[in-house]
Amino acid sequence: MQAIALGLLLFMAVVFVLSFALQERLPWLGFVRAASEGGMVGALADWFAVTALFRHPLGIRIPHTNLISEKKDEIGEGLGSFIEENFLADDVVHDKLAEIQGARRAGEWLVERPHAEHVSGMAASAGLGALTVLDDNDVRDLIEGLVRRHVVDPEWGPLLGRAAESFLDGDHHQALIDLAAERLEQWLVEHPQAFDSVVSSRLPSWVPSVVDRFVDGRLHAEAVRFAQSVAEDRDHPFRRAASRFFADLARDLQQQPELQAQLESFKHEVFDSPRIRKLAASTWTTARAALVEMLEDPGSELRERITTALQDFGRRLLADTTLQYKIDVWVMDVVEYLVHTYRHDLASVVTDTVQRWDAQEAAEKIELQIGKDLQFIRINGTVIGSLAGLAIFTFATFVIAPLA
Template sequence: MAPEQTADTEAAQREREKQAALTRAKRMATLLLLTSITVMVIAKALEHRHPAFGFIAAFAEAATIGGLADWYAVVALFRHPMGLPIPHTAIIQKNQSRIADSLGKFVETNFLAPGPVGAKLREVDFASMIAAWLADPAKSASLSRFVVNLLPQAVAGMDQSRMKEFLAERLTDQLSALKLGPLGAKLLGAITEDRRHQRLLDEVIDAVERILADQATIDGIRDKIRQELPTLFNLFKADAYLLGRILKSTGSFLDEVRTDPDHALRLEFDRFVENFIVSLRESPDYEARAEKLKQDILGRQEVRDLAQTLWRNLVDYVERDASSPDSRIEAQVTLILSHVGEKLATDPRLKAEMNDGFVVTLSTLVEQQKSGASRFIADQVKAWNMQQLIRLIELNVGRDLQYIRLNGTLIGGLAGLVLHTIEVLIRAS
């Protein structure tokens, strides 16, 4: 048997048991009332024969009155007694709308108030539930596949809507607002920490040495020297001598710069870089040049075409990867979800922050929607079939109401007996 059928069968069985208990309680209360009426009639008829019958009659009469009064009260709650339209009877039927509004307001005020809702939500460890769920590889993989399956649709939706143009406009606005001068100064400042910019000077020195060691360069320099010297000096090969001295002096100078971290050239290079950073950060002239360069770049058609190409490539990649059985995106999402689950399970601070976030979010949601919940409850109660509602109430509380009839009969009888006893004692005295 299906679970739904089993649940329906169990519910029907419980309803039959409640109906049987209600029927027994009604019969018992009615039987007691009829008994008290019978005893009252008999005792009244025999009261003149012996004083004891007076006590019995008083008990039975008061019990009858109490039983009838409680029977009337219980019946009037649900319907008109004996079908007579007596005022202030069939209370539930006549006040269905008011009861519905009161019930909705009661739930809103007492159950959906910020205090009770927040306290109940704090009992739930949302973070642990999520961590345990993500720790299951099958569930993480399933969620990853669901996310990846949605990606092509989301990207296609962005491609067909103005979202792509909106994002491009926002990106352009952000780039336009970006100050290149201060940004460049900040980047260079990071590079110059611990004099790391001196590596650039070392690279320049190495490049100069390679150029001076090139035979074509040497020949070119020698030709320049020969052109500048008088012809007489060239006859004695003065150009070769001067070239050798120049190359040797330059090589020695470059070696000194390379080996001496405090060489004058290095210190001058430090000052140059520092001054350039200050100019980038503070000079209006540099700022204007950087702004013009930026606008020229952003305005070029090649940049717009590049953005379109990048977007198209991204769309194609997402579509291909999502349809692949070995999706890289899915693998990465699964890895991220597993990492999140592990982090949640082992980080008490993160768990506390997530649980607090859930409490605040859900409490705010309940606070915003509780009036709607109140109206929903009221509308549902107003739409109920009153006969079904009355039957439902009787099945659940009717048995207790019948015991009220029983108690009313017995207590009424005892009260009548006490009053009759007091009357007899007063007469005797």
């Protein structure tokens, strides 16, 4: 574009020279000379104006030239203020967000499986990044602290007592008794020798073997019948005794300091610090390995569930206009708050960036962006100058000269 503008200037200069030299013999060339003379004046004036924005014309330090380099910081501040006041204004942001209808568009986008898989992959990458950044020792300390705070430190007695009471009130202990009686009966039937050996070992050594076998058989049969009757009879004395035992235990856990102290001592003996740390380390190592494996595998159940959940959420967004409205309002509130609070900081990005530029670099960057259009000013100046010169010469020739 600079070459075109310069070519027009040179063309006007050549036309001027030729017309000026021949106008004595060819009077009509006076009009051509006036037009070319005006074109040169217009081209030179606009060349000076355009060049003065970015550098000193011909290297001469004329006042009020090289404006962009000289006023770089002020230009940056002006651009930042312009963006802040016209693009980040509260009403502009609100109106633009109101037009977007982001929730509905998000729903339309998420229902398509490739998009949901893409978001799932992004979530997996974020999860893997978080797992990579997390320090294993810090996580173990966190797990240990949580276990100690929520499991070890609270008193177990009252808590277990209340849980046992709730368990008894719902008559859930009967299912445990059923299970225990059925398992006992099954074991006795399947392992009579083991039962017999236990009973025989308690009899004196002088008792004849015939008596041993009789006692073993008799007691084994009675034990089987006992287990059967407990399983079948909902009002069996053993069931009543067990209910009373559990009720007394639940009450004592809440009311007897001695029992509570014994339970606390047992708890701290089991959950001492080294064991908790080992449990925390083992838990985190296992969980981390499982998470990494599932997050890295696009076909894992976890990734599939995330993808399905995203599609379901997208379908719900499309079907539920109330949810769309709530999400849109929430997003608008968040964005408007952020823009209102950090509007100046956002606009200062432009200001700070321009101020960090080298002065000459800033002029070159801006010239590359708008210089092509500015060259049209030179071209238009040449054309308009030519028409103006022709008009002035014509007016002077046909109006002013006859009056003189």
